[in-house]
Amino acid sequence: MAPHRKQIAPPGAAEVEDALSPVSQMPLYTQIREILRRRILDGSYPPHSQMPSESQMMSAFDVSRITIRQALGDLQKEGLIFKVMGKGSFVAKPKAFQSLSRLQGFGEAMSTSGYETYSLLLSAKPVAASAVVAQRLQLKPEAPVFEIQRLRYLNREPISVDVSYFPPDIGERLTQEDLATRDIFVILENDLGRNLTHADVQIEAISADESLARHLDIAEASPLLRIERLTWADDRPIDFEFLYYRGDAFQYRLRIDRS
Amino acid sequence: MAPHRKQIAPPGAAEVEDALSPVSQMPLYTQIREILRRRILDGSYPPHSQMPSESQMMSAFDVSRITIRQALGDLQKEGLIFKVMGKGSFVAKPKAFQSLSRLQGFGEAMSTSGYETYSLLLSAKPVAASAVVAQRLQLKPEAPVFEIQRLRYLNREPISVDVSYFPPDIGERLTQEDLATRDIFVILENDLGRNLTHADVQIEAISADESLARHLDIAEASPLLRIERLTWADDRPIDFEFLYYRGDAFQYRLRIDRS
DNA sequence: TTCAAGAACCTGTTATGACGGGTCATGTCA
DNA sequence: TGACATGACCCGTCATAACAGGTTCTTGAA
Numbered sequence A, B: 001m002a003p004h005r006k007q008i009a010p011p012g013a014a015e016v017e018d019a020l021s022p023v024s025q026m027p028l029y030t031q032i033r034e035i036l037r038r039r040i041l042d043g044s045y046p047p048h049s050q051m052p053s054e055s056q057m058m059s060a061f062d063v064s065r066i067t068i069r070q071a072l073g074d075l076q077k078e079g080l081i082f083k084v085m086g087k088g089s090f091v092a093k094p095k096a097f098q099s100l101s102r103l104q105g106f107g108e109a110m111s112t113s114g115y116e117t118y119s120l121l122l123s124a125k126p127v128a129a130s131a132v133v134a135q136r137l138q139l140k141p142e143a144p145v146f147e148i149q150r151l152r153y154l155n156r157e158p159i160s161v162d163v164s165y166f167p168p169d170i171g172e173r174l175t176q177e178d179l180a181t182r183d184i185f186v187i188l189e190n191d192l193g194r195n196l197t198h199a200d201v202q203i204e205a206i207s208a209d210e211s212l213a214r215h216l217d218i219a220e221a222s223p224l225l226r227i228e229r230l231t232w233a234d235d236r237p238i239d240f241e242f243l244y245y246r247g248d249a250f251q252y253r254l255r256i257d258r259s
Numbered sequence C: 001t002t003c004a005a006g007a008a009c010c011t012g013t014t015a016t017g018a019c020g021g022g023t024c025a026t027g028t029c030a
Numbered sequence D: 001t002g003a004c005a006t007g008a009c010c011c012g013t014c015a016t017a018a019c020a021g022g023t024t025c026t027t028g029a030a
Helices: A028-041 A054-061 A063-079 A106-111 A131-136 A166-174 A184-191 A210-217 B027-043 B056-062 B067-080 B106-110 B131-136 B168-174 B184-191 B210-216
Strands: A083-084 A088-091 A119-128 A144-154 A156-165 A194-205 A221-231 A236-247 A252-257 B080-083 B088-091 B096-099 B118-126 B146-153 B157-166 B198-205 B223-233 B237-245 B252-259
Touching: A028 A054, A054 A144, A063 A083, A083 B027, A119 A166, A131 A236, A144 A166, A144 B096, A156 A166, A156 A210, A166 A184, A184 A194, A184 B096, A194 A252, A194 B198, A210 A236, A221 B223, B027 B056, B027 B067, B056 B067, B067 B080, B118 B168, B131 B237, B146 B168, B157 B210, B168 B184, B184 B198, B210 B237
Parallel strands: B096 B252
Antiparallel strands: A083 A088, A119 A144, A144 A156, A156 A236, A194 A221, A194 B223, A194 B252, A221 A236, A221 B198, A252 B198, B080 B088, B118 B146, B146 B157, B157 B237, B198 B223, B223 B237
């Protein structure tokens, strides 16, 4: 048999509840995972409800169990569902703290708090992806990427250095936009029509090196928040950023729920 | 064949580099995952080094590829290794991290990642609440509160100083518990029957002062993550903490959703 | 009627086999 | 010598097949 690259749209099968991406390049388990995610988020599968069993999904999507399990496993590790042996898979309680931890651009977040922000474009040029950048953006090492370096100001004081990496096509389009006053998130969504879904964030503390200290107008070795943020649009990484915030001028705030 | 419940210690096979748990109940992939984790943590597989290929591990452990892949997949999810298609699996730069998506105690979070933690009790005594502490715990300034200072270790290295404030009744009961090895969260929930609901968190970067530097065995002015965390139980603030994490050894990770 | 043994499902674990597609070293040909 | 083709090797994806062990409902015996 030739299982590979089979797409999930079965010929003339109207009884399958969901028409999957017709000619998608994505793996089957990814397609199924996204369908299930959509059903959970739009309420088709309400919180605490039991999902169809693995064998039911095997029939519904016409794939093997290993494929279903990979999709479910992804959702489980995300925390969207949980499984109970002998019983089935269930929709987890939805996170109710999104108000305080929404994926927002810096300007978006600050302007709603009444702060005044703008950016100084330090550089915008194509470069070869470093190992980390390539891995995060799912590209080959040394693949061409677009690098944008900005210095962000809050109330006329420099507060952060942002180094962002984009796939080449996106980066080119961004240079035509007004990066000084507009958030990249807003440009990606409104002008480029990308559907931002979520971001993975890492936060740590480092010392400012000479370059960062000069840009941020602080002493060398001052403490900085270093944030690594990978933003996803429809399950494609679209924006990988290093953000260096002045430790004396910025705080990250959020609310965390006990599951 | 009867593959299930086979243990990994092959009869009289001395050439297998690692004698696996002889009569373990654990699944094979779990055993293999833990062996690989130990090799990474003890330096047998140094950071950035390439690990044996999946087929080599298949032979070495005498299991099928799906089993190896499940073990490697777990380690990858944890961030302990990363894979590059066409090349192989590699050991990631080690750095402890904690997910911010769930409200967890430090020990809870670390032990699920296979790290070893314990605490050294620096002090535990009643004090008068400072302005900030009183405001957060909704008490009058100078009201009596219970202060607990601990030095937390991760893999035998000091990683954070925790200063916690509790209402007096709670503080007294906590001193009777084993604060060295048990999470305060767990004690509050299980022993004191409190229903933890959420926490408000602030994160910033600061420089280590002399006292923190001495406790954490780092140079003065090294970068630290300073976390202020107010934990709530049924809409009453119950635990206010200052956490000072070494910037070179710890990071926070989270996923933020758009909308 | 009560209770225990199954039956029927469910997820967990594992083996085997296959093909797709990326990486890299090597050898061949111009 | 240099560019290119090739093959060995590696991870990614997917199918099929089994058995282990937990949950739940049915059924038959005491």
